[in-house]
Every structure is written in structure tokens, then in C-alpha cells.
Amino acid sequence: MPHDHHHDTKPAAVNTAFILGITLNFLFVLVEVIAGLYIHSLSLLSDAGHNLADVATLSLSLLAFRLLKVKSNENYTYGYRKTSIIVALFNAMVLMVSTGAIVYEAAHRFFHAEPLPGGTIAWVAAIGIIINGATALLFLRDRKKDLNIKSAYLHLVSDALVSAGLVAGGIVIYFTHWFWIDPALSIIVALTIVFSTWKLLKESLRLSLDGVPVDMNLQQVKDAAKKIKGIINIHHIHLWGMSTTENALTAHIVIDAKTSFADAQKIKHDFKHRLAHMNIQHVTLEIESSDENCEDLK
Numbered sequence: 001m002p003h004d005h006h007h008d009t010k011p012a013a014v015n016t017a018f019i020l021g022i023t024l025n026f027l028f029v030l031v032e033v034i035a036g037l038y039i040h041s042l043s044l045l046s047d048a049g050h051n052l053a054d055v056a057t058l059s060l061s062l063l064a065f066r067l068l069k070v071k072s073n074e075n076y077t078y079g080y081r082k083t084s085i086i087v088a089l090f091n092a093m094v095l096m097v098s099t100g101a102i103v104y105e106a107a108h109r110f111f112h113a114e115p116l117p118g119g120t121i122a123w124v125a126a127i128g129i130i131i132n133g134a135t136a137l138l139f140l141r142d143r144k145k146d147l148n149i150k151s152a153y154l155h156l157v158s159d160a161l162v163s164a165g166l167v168a169g170g171i172v173i174y175f176t177h178w179f180w181i182d183p184a185l186s187i188i189v190a191l192t193i194v195f196s197t198w199k200l201l202k203e204s205l206r207l208s209l210d211g212v213p214v215d216m217n218l219q220q221v222k223d224a225a226k227k228i229k230g231i232i233n234i235h236h237i238h239l240w241g242m243s244t245t246e247n248a249l250t251a252h253i254v255i256d257a258k259t260s261f262a263d264a265q266k267i268k269h270d271f272k273h274r275l276a277h278m279n280i281q282h283v284t285l286e287i288e289s290s291d292e293n294c295e296d297l298k
Contacts, residue, residue, distance in 0.1 A: 010142075011065075011069070013142075014065060014139075014142055014149065015062070015065070015066075016138075017135075017138035017139055018058055018061065018062035018065065018152070019062070020135065020138060021058050021135040021138060021139075021152065021156065022055055022058045022059055022062070024131045024134070024135055025051055025054055025055045025058065025131065025132070025135065025159075026055045027131075028051060028127060028128055028131045028132075029048050029051045029052045029055060031124060031127060032044050032045070032047055032048035032051065032124060032128070033045065033048045035120060035121075035124045036048055036124075039116055039117050039120050039121070040114050040116065041116050041120075041121050041182055042105060042106060042109050042182055042183050042186045043121060043166055043169065043182045043183070043185040043186045043189065044121060044124055044125070044166070046102040046105070046106070046186040046189050046190070047125070047128065047159075047162055047163070047166060047186075047189055049098055049101070049102065050095075050098065050102075050159065050162065050189060050193060051128070051159060053094050053095055053098050054155045054156070054159060056094065057087075057090075057091040057094060057095075057151070057152075057155065058152055058155075060087045060090065060091065061084075061087055061088075061091065061148040061149070061151065061152050063083070063087070064083045064084040064086075064087040064088075064148055064244075065084065065146075065148060065149075067079075067080040067081075067083045067084070068080070068081055068083075068084055068243055068245070078242055081242045081243035081246060082208075082242065082243060083243075084146070084147065084148050084243045084244040084245070085147070085204055085207045085208050085241065085243060085244055086208060087148060088147045088148055088151050088200060088203075088204035088207075088244060089201070089204035089205055089208050091151055091200070091204075092151070092197045092200045092201035092204055093201070095155075095193050095197045096193075096194065096197060096201065098193070099190040099193045099194055099197075102186050102187070102189060102190040102193075103187060103190045105183075105186070106183040106184075106186040106187045106190070107183075107187075109182065109183035109186075110180060110183045110184070113179040113180045113182065113183065114179060114182075115177070115179055116173055116179055116182055117173075117174070118169075118170040118171060118172065118173030118174030118175070119170065119171075119174045120170070121166060121167075121169065121170030121173065121182070122166070122167045122168075122169075122170030122171050122174065123170075124166075125163045125164075125165075125166030125167045125170060126163070126167050127163075128159065128160070128162075128163030128166070129160050129163040129164055129167065132156045132157070132159040132160035132163060133156075133160045135156050136153055136156035136157045136159075136160060139152050139153040139156065140153065145245060146244045146245045147200075147203060147204065147207070147244030147245075148244050150200075151200050151204075154196050154197075154200065155196070157196075158192050158193065158195075158196040161192060162188075162189050162192050165185060165188055165189070165192075166185055166189075169181045169182070169184075169185040207240075207241040207244070210240040210241075211240065211241075212239050212240065213239070213240075213241045213247055216239060216247070216278070216279075216280075218237050218239060220278065221234070221237055221239060221249065221251070221275070221278075221280075222234055222237070224271070224274045224275065224278065225251075225253065225271060227274070228267060228270050228271045228274065229267070229270075230255050230256070230259060230263065230264075230266075230267040231253050231254070231255060231267060231271065232254045232255060232256065232290055233253070233254040234251055234252070234253050234254070235251070235252050235254075235294065236250075236251060236252040236286075236294070237249065237250075237251040238250045238251070239280065242282060246281050246282065247279060247280045247281060247282070248280070248281070248282035248283070248284075249275060249280045249282070249283050249284070250283075250284045250285075250286075251284075251285055251286070252285075252286045252287075252288055252294055253267070253268070253271065253285055253286070253287055253288070254288045254289070254290055254292075254294075255267055255287060255288070255289060255290065256289070256290050257289040257290050257291040257292075259289070264287055267287075268285050268287065271283075271285065272285070
């Protein structure tokens with residue numbers, strides 16, 4: 001999950017991508033539900049459920065993306081940046097739950113397979129490849145800059161792959177009348193969701209617990225401090241993600257007791273500059289002189 005500077009992401013383009021993605025996916029859900037109910041296809045209905053979860057999570061991701069821009073206030077001094085992390089976590093959990101429901105129903109259908117028109121399944125799923133593939137391309141450029149955009153992109157790509165699987169299954173059903181393929185496909189849908197969601201679940205849970213962002217570690221910070229002339233030691237380091245795109249750090253840095261105030265400020269400035277290049281934007285440093293004993297030193 002590389003954290004690039006989030007101002008590289010063009011808000012208007014992302015906004016449009018989300019709205020277009022939500023609209024197209026919702027229309028496709030309606031098509032799948034109507035067709036799935038009409039021909040009693042579990043694979044189409046489970047895919048509709050999967051896509052409906054995506055519509056909900058794309059909507060929540062859009063909300064989180066907009067809340068990133070809301071200014072901080074006296075009650076929420078960091079603004080609402082954290083919503084992007086909470087939404088990514090909620091997103092992953094919803095998909096995991098929907099997977100369980102699909103597997104349960106598929107297991108039942110496996111032993112009570114119903115006759116189905118394979119051709120209809122294939123045609124409806126083909127629409128899904130076009131819609132999900134086109135929408136995924138809208139998020140392709142910005143997917144490495146924000147966990148929410150990445151989660152939206154992952155969902156749409158996995159949806160397109162699932163639809164491709166349903167097309168193949170529909171064609172096989174059409175020619176062979178192996179109706180058990182329908183519930184088998186819905187289990188594959190479920191496994192695809194689990195596979196694409198597991199990493200997202202882990203990353204968003206880590207960020208929601210103020211863990212060190214996945215692509216960073218404290219040793220990098222210590223190494224960066226050692227390269228700054230004048231820093232003797234660094235301790236009491238806390239590094240966490242403020243949102244899916246921005247990171248914060250607090251630390252105590254030890255400098256020589258004879259260092260002048262102006263030099264101490266320069267050391268602090270140089271260190272902050274180096275941290276900014278590591279995509280740590282919000283830095284709070286406490287300066288200690290080498291003859292002090294830090295009460296917080298662990």
C-alpha cells in the first residue's frame with residue numbers, strides 16, 4: 001500500500017469515477033437480480049449480492065473521500081481523515097459476511113440443482129465484464145495513492161473476473177446441461193471475494209488500531225535520524241496513519257547540550273524535510289539536550 005502524497009490525486013476525476021462506478025454497478029445489479037430471479041440462477045443472484053455490496057462500499061468510499069477534504073474543528077482536531085480507514089475496514093467486513101451467505105446457499109443448491117438456461121447466464125454476465133472492466137479503468141491511475149481507491153479498484157477487477165467465470169460457466173451449462181455448475185460458480189465467486197478482501201481487511205484493521213502503516217517501519221525513521229548531522233539519538237517514536245493517504249509521527253530527538261537554539265531549529269527542519277520525503281506529513285518533535293534524562297525513555 002504505497003502512500004504517495006494525496007494531492008497527486010485529482011479530486012474531480014476521482015469524484016466522477018466514483019459516481020459513474022456507483023451508477024453503472026447499481027443498474028447492473030438490477031439486471032442481475034431480475035434475470036437471476038426469472039431463471040432461478042444462484043450464481044447470478046450471488047453475483048448481484050456481491051455487486052450490491054460494491055455499490056454500498058463505493059458509496060461509502062466516495063463519502064470518505066469527500067470527508068478527507070473537510071477542515072478540522074475544535075471537536076475533531078484532525079478533521080474526519082480517519083473515516084477513510086473506517087470505511088475501508090467496514091468495506092472488507094461486509095464482503096466477508098456476504099461471502100458466508102453465498103457459500104451456505106451454494107452448498108444447499110449443489111445437491112438440489114435446478115435446470116437453468118446457460119445462455120441467459122452467459123449474456124448477463126458478459127454485461128458485467130464490460131461494466132466492471134470499464135469502471136475499474138477509471139480507478140487504475142490513482143489506486144496506489146489511497147487505500148479506498150485501491151479497495152474500489154480491487155472490487156471492480158474481481159467483479160470483472162467473476163463475471164468472466166460466469167460467462168464460461170453459462171456456456172458450459174448451455175452445451176452440457178450440467179446444472180451443478182451454477183452453485184459451483186457461486187462458491188468460486190465467494191472464494192474470489194475472500195482472496196481479494198483479506199489483504200484489505202488486514203491493512204485497514206492495522207491502520208484503525210493506529211499501527212505503523214504497512215509500507216513503513218520504525219527502523220527507517222531511526223536510520224533517517226542518524227543521517228541528520230546533530231541528532232545523537234531518537235526515541236519515544238510513534239508512527240501512524242491519519243487517513244488512507246496521510247501519516248503522522250511524534251518523537252523525542254536528543255541533541256548536544258551545547259547546540260544553539262538556531263542550530264536546534266535547523267536540525268529539526270532537516271529531519272522534518274527528510275520525513276516528508278518518506279511520506280510522513282504531520283511531524284511533532286520534542287528536542288532534548290544530551291545532559292537531560294528523558295522521563296518517557298523506555
